[in-house]
Amino acid sequence: xxxxxxxxxxxxxxEWLEGHNPAIVDEIYAADCVIYGNHMPRAIRFGRExxxxxxxxxxxxxxxxxxxxxVVVTEAEGPYQMIYWTFSGTHTGPMxxxxxxxxxxxxxGIDVFRVVDGKIKELYLAQDSFMLMQQLGVIxxxxx
Amino acid sequence: xxxxxxxxxxxxxxxxxxxxxxLQRESDYVASDVIxxxxxxxxxxxxxxxxxxxxxxFRAAMxxxxxxxxxxxxxxxxxxxIWTTRGIHSGEALFGFPAxxxxxxxxxxxxxRIANGRIAERWxxxxxxxxxxxxxxxxxxxxxxxxxxxxxxx
Numbered sequence: 055x056x057x058x059x060x061x062x063x064x065x066x067x068x069e070w071l072e073g074h075n076p077a078i079v080d081e082i083y084a085a086d087c088v089i090y091g092n093h094m095p096r097a098i099r100f101g102r103e104x105x106x107x108x109x110x111x112x113x114x115x116x117x118x119x120x121x122x123x124x125v126v127v128t129e130a131e132g133p134y135q136m137i138y139w140t141f142s143g144t145h146t147g148p149m150x151x152x153x154x155x156x157x158x159x160x161x162x163g164i165d166v167f168r169v170v171d172g173k174i175k176e177l178y179l180a181q182d183s184f185m186l187m188q189q190l191g192v193i194x195x196x197x198x
Numbered sequence: 199x200x201x202x203x204x205x206x207x208x209x210x211x212x213x214x215x216x217x218x219x220x221l222q223r224e225s226d227y228v229a230s231d232v233i234x235x236x237x238x239x240x241x242x243x244x245x246x247x248x249x250x251x252x253x254x255x256f257r258a259a260m261x262x263x264x265x266x267x268x269x270x271x272x273x274x275x276x277x278x279x280i281w282t283t284r285g286i287h288s289g290e291a292l293f294g295f296p297a298x299x300x301x302x303x304x305x306x307x308x309x310x311r312i313a314n315g316r317i318a319e320r321w322x323x324x325x326x327x328x329x330x331x332x333x334x335x336x337x338x339x340x341x342x343x344x345x346x347x348x349x350x351x352x
Contacts, residue, residue, distance in 0.1 A: 090350045090351065092305060092325050092327075092342075092345060093325065093327045093328065096341065096345070124321075125309060125321055127272065127273050127274075127276045127278050127309060128273055129272075129273055130273060132271055134269065134271045134278070136271075136278040136307070136309060138235075138309055138321045162235070162321075162323065163323050164307040164309070164321070164323050166269070166278065166307060178280055178307060178350065180305070180306055180307040180323040180324070180325065181323060182323055182324075182327075183327045184326040184327040184336070185237060185238075185326070187327070187336075
């Protein structure tokens with residue numbers, strides 16, 4: 055992929071999510087974009103408006119959110135890029151039906167972007183939301 | 199090694215360990231000092247022993263376990279595998295949940311770094327929340343449960 059295409063994942067995290075700027079979605083995601091990720095409601099997995107709602111939910115719950123890139127694998131010829139990231143943030147806003155807990159959370163996860171004609175068309179999102187729910191005290195368990 | 203050779207190694211590793219259950223052959227594919235970055239699964243050890251224990255628990259719970267590679271790509275010394283495992287929970291209890299006769303579907307992504315013909319480092323995530331939904335201990339609508347059965351492409 056081109057250097058511009060290889061920068062789309064970075065822009066998605068920094069400009070859209072950390073920057074609280076949904077206009078970026080129109081610029082870097084295809085109109086028929088899809089998120090593959092089982093833990094996400096169907097309504098926010100399809101198309102740019104769904105994505106914007108997903109992002110809004112995330113940076114409303116964690117306004118100081120940061121996504122650190124730990125490992126990046128970018129195909130030289132093909133359409134895929136993988137980013138293994140560590141998310142951190144303070145839960146100071148509502149998250150769906152969960153009121154703010156004030157807790158600092160951290161979780162690792164993987165985004166795989168498939169880029170077609172200069173836009174992100176598919177995003178595979180694999181994250182450990184079970185552990186996140188434990189950190190927030192929503193689910194009881196014996197995680198670390 | 200080329201990207202193609204690295205991808206072949208990951209493909210052979212998955213087939214031998216996950217699909218055939220040849221856990222004793224792990225050292226053919228994995229370096230003895232492998233570095234593991236993976237979520238802590240309750241009840242399992244950290245690091246490389248945790249990966250082996252996880253695979254063994256899955257194989258014991260689902261004797262027909264099968265891993266599908268939904269995508270496999272690489273660059274330089276790394277390979278990324280997007281995967282789905284499916285199996286009927288007809289064997290041992292899994293994480294304390296007894297066999298139900300239901301198919302369990304789990305999705306995840308694993309990143310491998312290859313050095314000297316072996317897996318030297320790996321980073322992984324898996325949809326533990328989806329598994330807990332299938333066990334009925336995390337909230338899920340009937341639509342969520344149908345989606346989970348489809349793996350990645352719901």
